[in-house]
Amino acid sequence: MNLTTDTTRTTDDARSAREAMVAWLEGHLTSPAVLGALRTVPREAFVPEGTPLTDAYAPDRPVITRREEHGAATSSVSAASLQGRMIELAQVGPDARVLEIGSGGYNAALLAEVVGEAGSVVSIDIDPWVTDRATEYLSATGYGDRVTVVTGDGELPVEGEGPFDAILVTVGAWDIAPAWLEQLAEGGRLVVPLRMRSVTRTVALRWDGDHLVSEAAEPGGFVPMQGIGGHDEHALHLPDPAGGFLTLRFDDEVPDQPHLLDGVLATPVVETWSGVPLAHGQEFSGLHLWYASFLDGFCRINADPDTELAGQQAQTWFPFGTAVGDSFAYLAIRPLDGSGVEFGARAWGPHADQAAERLNAQVQAWDEAGRPDNADIAYWPDGANLTVTPRGATHLRKARGVITISWPTES
Template sequence: MLALPEPHRFVRWEFQDLNTLKTLGKIFAPSAQALTAVWPGVLPGLPPVHSYACSPAAPPVPGEPAEAARLRERMAAAVISKGWAPSPRVQAALRTVPRHRFVPEARLETAYDDNLAVVTVRESPQTALSSVSAAWLQADMIEQLRLEPGMTVLEVGSGGYNAELLAHVVGGRGRVVTVDIDPYVVHRTQRLCAEAGSGRVTAVLGDGALGAPAHVPTGGFDGVIITHTATDIAPAWREQLAEGGRLVVPLDVGGYTRSITLVRRGDVLRAEHWTYCGFVRDRGAAARNVPTTTLANGEVTVRWELGAAGDTSGLDEALRGTRHELSTGLVVAGQFNFETLQVFASTTLPGFCRLSVPSGSELVAQEDAAAIVADGSLAYLTHVQISDGPEPADRHSEFRIHAYGRSGPELAVRFATCVRTWDREVRESGYPSLSVHPAGTPADRLPPGDLIDTPACRMVFGWPGRVPAPRPEHESDTVKMAAGA
C-alpha cells in the first residue's frame, strides 16, 4: 500500500475534482504523470515520458478463487434457464469469461449476480457514466447479433467484459473493436483485457457516434452493438455495418428505452426484435439534452423526451384549476405488463411528454407520468388500485386519465382512446414493425406508419390496427422539429 513517510512536511490536504486539476497551476511532475497514467487526458499538454504498455496478447493472469468459478457457473445457469442464452457459443462464453476480473471494484457475489448491472464510473452518487450491464441483457443482445466464428464486431461503449464475451463467441479468427469517448474507460478496458482477456479485443478512444472508421473491415462489420442509451441512429453505425448485418441498439423512444435489433437492407434498417432494458446515457456529439419546463413553482417538471419542446403557456394557470378525471375502462389484475403501451403512446400521441413530480404531489398522482400537452392544457395517464387481496390475481388496478385546463376533457378523451386502441389492437400483438431511414428521405419513399424524425434518421412505426395521422404537406415542418432536438 502507498504510505506517507514524511507527514510533517505537509501543512494541509486539499481534495480536488478531476476535472479541475488542470486549473491548479504547476503540479509535481511525477504526480502529474501518475495521474495521467490512470486517467489519460485529465492533465493535457504534459511532456512525453517513457512507458511500457501491456501487450494485448499477454496471457491471462493465472488462477482465480474457486468461489469465482462456482458463482460464474451459477450465473450462467440462471441466464440460460431463463431463455436469454439459447446458443451453445453464448452459453460457453458466460461459463468461461471471468466477469469478476472486469469489475475488480465489486465483491464476487455482486460481480456474478445475473440480474445486476455493476457501475464502474460515476459522475455523482446518483449518476452512472459507465457500467457492466446485467448478464442476462448482455447475453440477449449478443444472441441477437447472430454471430458466427471468424466475424468482426464493433462495440460502442467500452468496459471489457461484454467485448470479451463477443470475442469468445467469434472465436480465434474473429475480432472485436470497442470504442469509447472516455479516456479513463478506454485505458481501463485495455488494461483489463490485457490481464484477463483473449487478445482479440481492440479498445479505441473516440466518439462512438462516428463508429471506428480506421478499423472497418472490407465489406463492413458483421455486427454492431451499442451499450449506451441512444436517442438517434448514427449514420456511421449503418454505413460501417455489412449488408445484412445486425445492429443492436438500446433506443430511447419518448423516454422509454428498448434494445432493438435492426438488420441492414441497403440504406434502411428494419427491426426484428425488441427487449425492455435500461442503459447509461450517451456522452458523444450525438447526445441529446432533454428539454424541460418547470411548472407550479417547481413542483411539476415537463420533460420533452422526443427532443422538441412544446408550448407550455397557460399550464401554470391550468394546474391551479379543477382536475378532470376520466376512466379508460381498462382494469387489470396482478403484475401487469404494459411496456408496449408506453411506446405506443409516445409514438402516436401529438404533444407527448413526461411529467416528473415529488412523492406525494397533490397535482399529479404519478411521480413519473406519460402525458400530452396542447392548448394550455394537459392530460396524463395514471393507474389506481381498486381492489386488494392476498394473491396478485386478487389485486385489480384501473387506468385513468387526469387532466387540467380548458381543453383538458378533450385531451383526456384523446388519451383514453389511445389506451383503448392499444388494449384492443396492440396488447396481444407485441411491438410494432419499425424501419429506420436516412434523414431527408422523401415522404413518398417511406412506408405507411407513425413517423418520428430525429436529426439523423426518420423512424416509421407500424402499429397493428392503426391508421396514422396524415403527414405534413411540407417536409420543412418535420425537418424543423428534428433540428430542434
C-alpha cells in the same frame, strides 16, 4: 484490479455466482455460445471494487461504474440478460468482426468468447476513463490481445478497422450515425438501443434496399450517448404549491407556449379511468411505445423525491403523459378488487378533462388492438425513398433520417 482474496469474493464463490446467473439466464437466452461466454467471463472483474457478488451477478440488473456530479449514471456494466440478448440479436458467430460502441470491458470479453480466436472485437468509447479501465480489466482477465480498445467518438468511423459483421451500440442513441451504416458489412446487423420520443427499444436492424428494417425490438435501458450523438431532452419544471417540482421532459416536440402551464399544479386535479384492466404481472411495455407512436404532446414526467406528487406517482409505472396547451395528464392506476389494476389519468389545467381523455383514449385503442407488445421499426436514412414507407406508420424525424413505427393492426 478489483479481484480480491476477500472471503466473500473467492474464486469458488465467484464461480458459483456465475453458474447461478447462467442457470437463471437459460430461461431467457437460447444461444449456447452466448451462455458459454457468460459462464466463462469473470463478471466480478469488471465491476467496481467491493461490489458484492450478489450484485455483480444479478442477471437482470446493471452495475453503475460512474456517475456525474448530479448523480446521473454515465457508465455502467449493463445487466447480463440484456448484454447476452444483444449478442444473440447480432447473430455473431466464430470469425465475426464486431464493433462495440460504448466500452466497459465485460461485454467486449463476452464478444471475444463468441467470435473466437479467428474473430475480432473493436470497442470504442469517448471517455478516456472508461477506455483506460476497460483496457486494464481486459488485460488482467486475458482478453487484452483479443479486443482492440479505442478512445474516440463512436459516431465517427473507426480508422483502419471494419467493415464489421455486427455493430453493437451499448449506449442509448437518439439517431443512427452514418458511420455505422458505412462500416456495416453486407448482411451485417446493427443492434442499437434507439430512443423514440423518450421510449427506448433495443433494435436489431439489417439493410433492406435503401433502408434498415428491424428483426427484433425489445425494451431496454442504457446510459445516454455522449459526444456528437448526444441529444438532451427538454425539461419543463412545474412548481408544486405543496413543495417541489413536477418535471415534464420532451424528447423532440417541445410545447410552443410552455408559459401556458405556469401555475397549472395549483388547479384542481382531475382523475378519470379508462375501463382497461391490467392483471398482476401482466406485461404492458407495448403501451409505452404505442403512446410514443400516437399520443399528442407525449412526454416523460418525474416528481421531486419526498413530495406528495412523488408519492402519487409511485403508483404509476414508467410515468409518461401528455401536455398540450394549458393542461397535462399522466398515466395512473387504481386497484381493482385484488385482481389487478385499472389504467387511468391524473390531469391538471383548464382543459384537464381533455388531457385525461386523450391519454385514456390511447389506452383503449391499444387494448382494442389486442395489446400488441411491439411494432415493426424501420430506419430511413436521408436520401431513402420515403414514398414507400408502410401505410399508416408513425414517422419520427431524426437528424439524419426518419424512423417509422408500424403496428400489427395497420394495413
